[in-house]
Every structure is written in structure tokens, then in C-alpha cells.
Amino acid sequence: MAVATGSASVDEAAQKAPQPPVRRRQWWKSKSAIAAYIFIAPYVVFFMVFRVLPAIYGIGLSFGEYSLAGAFEFIGVDQYVKLFDDPVFWDSLWVTLRYAAIAMPLTVVLSLAIAQLCNRMMRGMAFYRSIFFLPAVTSPVLSGLIFVWIFSESGPINRLLSAVGLAPISWLQDSFWVLPALALVSAWMNFGYNMLILLAGMLAIPQEYYEAASIDGANAWQRFWRITLPSLRPALFFVLVLETVKSFQTFDTIFVMTGGGPVRASYTLTFMLYDQGFGYFDFGYASAVGVVLLIIALVFSLIQRRLVGRDD
């Protein structure tokens, strides 16, 4: 990784550079080092207090009971025992997995198709790309509010359905359709961002590959399947993992659009965490859900390491 090589070469450069004869043991007392500590101090303080400490604290909380009075009592793995016995947890894990299984492929396939569509020189392309990118900078709350109306009983989608003679669907009140509807919102919000990442990958593919393939008689589909997709592997894996992690952590749109309903049909793990934490103020139990989310995130980044690491 660039991080490691970067730091190493800084060290080498610093060692090779003709330095004033400061004794090795005391170099950290040098003016430059003291200045460095001053420069990193504000960042490190805020980082320790509001990131590192909460992460440790969060894992710690999951092994205890936190009362509203503020007293913390260590109870070992009891929260996890309770969690694994709780049908609500398994239901929400199942909802989360189903949501991810719809949202992630939908978003990635859409992103890839539109990146491919945008990967050519032509008049007006910059304009199209801007339009496609606009949802990615829109707040999830705003997107949610608009889509509540779009999916409503007399909203545009149901109008479209009745125009072609189909029965309207109560998208957000139907436990079958609520997850696909939410996944559609996620696809709308995220495809522009992924499209850019995939487009950057596509632009890096040497044009000669396509020329050679065309001369050998490969059609557009074969060129996409045999050249574009394999060359795009790193960017595609990045997008896949990003979207997977995002879909496991979706909260804002669900909160605004369905509130976890109907009857917990869109009650994801993040929703359970929020509910336990800020609905019932059961911080220990909520933190146990958070640790489960952490483990899921770790597993997926390990998978990404593996798959991408093998490639290059």
C-alpha cells in the first residue's frame, strides 16, 4: 500500500539527509519534532476523544449494562446471549441480509451499465454525467422525502402501473415490496458515485486492447466481457465492497421512509441499534448489535483484501 511505502521513504530520506549532529537518543527532543507534536496535537486530541475512545467504549459497553442513572455494570457476554436468543435480532439480521442482497447487486449492475454508457466521447456527455451524479450529493433525508411521495398510493409509479393496466402497489406499506422500493432509492442515490469510480477504471484500460479485439472479430458484448470486466477488477471490487458495507449500514432513508415498518419488514440491524440505544436507552444491548455490525464490516474488508490482493 502507498501508506507503507510512503512512510518508509520519508524515514530513509530523513536518515540520509545531512542532519545536525543530534544524538540519536534525543532526536525527538529536536525543535522539528516538538513542532510536529504541536501540529498533530489538535487532531490527535479530537481523534482520541471522539473516535478511538468511543470505539473502545462501544465494544466495552456491549459487555455491560448501562442504566439511565449513568451507572455501568460489567455483565460479561450476557448481552450477546440475550441478543442471540432474541427473535427480533434474527429477524432484523435477515431483513438486513435481504436488503443488502437486493440493493447491492442492483446498484452495482446499474452503476456498471451506466458507466459503460458514459464511457465514450460525445457531445453533451459532461451534461449527462452531471445529471447522473446529482443524486449522489443529495441528502438521504431529502431523497427519502421525495421518494415517499413517488412510492405513495397515487404517486407517479402507481400512476404508471395503472396506465399499463396493472394494479397499484402500496410500496412502503407492503412487507414484500418495501425492501425492493428502498433498494431502488439506494440505487438512485449511489449509482453516480460508483459510476465515477468505474469510469476512472475504464479510462485506464489501454485502447489497443479493444482495437486488437475488434480486428480479431470480437463483438461489443465480447469486448465488454473479455476486456472491460477483467481489467476493471480492482475498481469493481472496491465498488462491490463499498456498496455491501453501505447497504448493511443504511439508516437515514429507512428512518425517513418507513420507520422500520411495516411490522418490522424494513427493520434492519442499524435500526435495531438506534431503537435499543435511543428508543429504550439500553446502551449495552445496542452496543452488542454494533459489535455484530463491526464483525460484518471486518469480514467484508478482509474478503476485499483477499480478492484484490491476489489480483495485483
Add this chain to the structure above:
Amino acid sequence: MSATHDLPQATAPSPRRTNAPMPAQRQLIRARRLVPMHALLVVVAVVTAFPFYAMVMIAFQPGQAIVLPDSMFPETLSLAAFQDALNSQNIPQWALNSAIYSIVSVVIVLLFASMAGYAFAKKRFAGREVIFWVFIAMLMIPYHLTIIPQYLIVGQLNGLDTMWGMIAATIANAQAMFLMRQFIYSIPDEMLDAAKIDGASEFRVYWSIVLPQTKPIMATLGTFVFLWHWNDFLWPMISQQSPENYVLTVGLNTLQEQQVPLATMMAAAVVSFIPTLIIFILLQRYFVRGVMMSGMK
């Protein structure tokens, strides 16, 4: 970022290109293929832009049941919903809160991240590697796990329901510091050394030599941080209890719960979207650069 795929072919003839169509013929084929291509792109663009169009249309037609396709191009536009939103609700206060939350955060994040990034890129000090890797490792921790402890810690510091408490918890941004460090790393050491030989103080080197060079990454990061904060929802909702302290996203959500007329809510939504749109139009290329950087690890 414009694709220049077709250009090299035209200028670099290879021996195998003899079978290729003649230029005039090729142009014709391409022109004919352009029509379905544009048609496809227009369809995708219309579908993508429709929610924005719907939002604006509803906001301009207060008091009417919004039906489609009858009112796709309404004959009358009314500003009443906007007046309603700006007068009767807390919306101006919320917009101000959102602006303070976003702008103050951008300034502090850029300052702290560039200071730390400079030290990590150009200075040697004990513990540098350890601290840096702790920062990177924290990127793996899901936000939702840390939000409860964050709430408790800000509460301990008496920062709940205050602007500073809301800002303080969000400014330690590891990605921002990481991007800054990568960028400052590429500034030549000679430049910094020359300034030091000329007698510049440590702070002077940072302020007058390093900082002016970071303008491109400042623009990229600033755009990101502004939009993150402007669009942020969960943390402001949890940390702010009084309605007058809400930010726009949180306020908008409560409007929905209060059964405010749809047109008024959409007018407020339009108002909340305007800064995003302005930032997007003005700083689009910086944002695009940032996204592309994140894809090329």
C-alpha cells in the same frame, strides 16, 4: 476526465488498420449510432432527474393534489408554499444551523487535517507510525458502533444540544487527514528546507509554504466535508434536542411527522437543496477528483 478514446486511433495508424472503414464512412456509422445512444442517455437522465423535478413542481403548486401526468407542466406556479415555509416554520433557523454546522466544520477540519497531514508527511517524531496506523485502523469501525459512546462522551462534556458539541464530535476525520498527508507528501522537501534556511519559523513554513500549495486538495476536501455535514442526519438528530437547534435534515423529517402540507415540505426541501446545487455546480470537478481518488487506492 473526458474520454479521448477515439482520438489516438485517428492519429496513430497501425499496419493492421487497412481493413478499417474509411474516415467518412466511419463518421456516418458513428453519427447513426449517436441517435440511439443519446436516446438511451436522455431516458436515464430523465429518470434520474425526475425526483428533483417532482420536488420543485409540488413546491410550486400549493393546495393542489399533485397528480401525474396531468400536472407535469402546470399552468400556474405559486410561491405561496415558499412563503409559508419561510414564515411559519423554524426553517430559516434550521438553515442557519445547517450552515454553521457545515461551514465551521469545513474550516476546522481543513485546518487540523492540514496541520496533522503536514507533520505526518514531512516530520519525524516518536510514535508517528503507531498514531498513523491507529487513524487508518479506525476507518474500519462502523459509525453506528461509535455513535452511542459519542453521545455519552459529548453528554459528559455538557455538549449535548449545543452547536459546539455537535461540531466537536465530527471534526476528527481520518480520511481528511489521510488525503492531506498524501498530498503534502508530494511537496518537494527542498522548498521547505529553503524556507527554513531563510530563517522561517516552523509555523511560518506551514502557513506560508505548505498551506498555499494545498489549494487543490483543500477544494476537494472542503466540498466533501461541507456536503457530509450539510446532509448529515443521525448525529444531529441524536445530539440536538431542542427544535430551535435542529439542522435542516432533522427539521425536514419532523415536518413530515407533523403533517405539514406536502407543498410546504417540498418548498423547504428545495431551500435545503439550493446550497448543495450551488456547491455541486461550482466545485463539481473537485468533487469528481475526490471520488476518483477514492477509487484508485
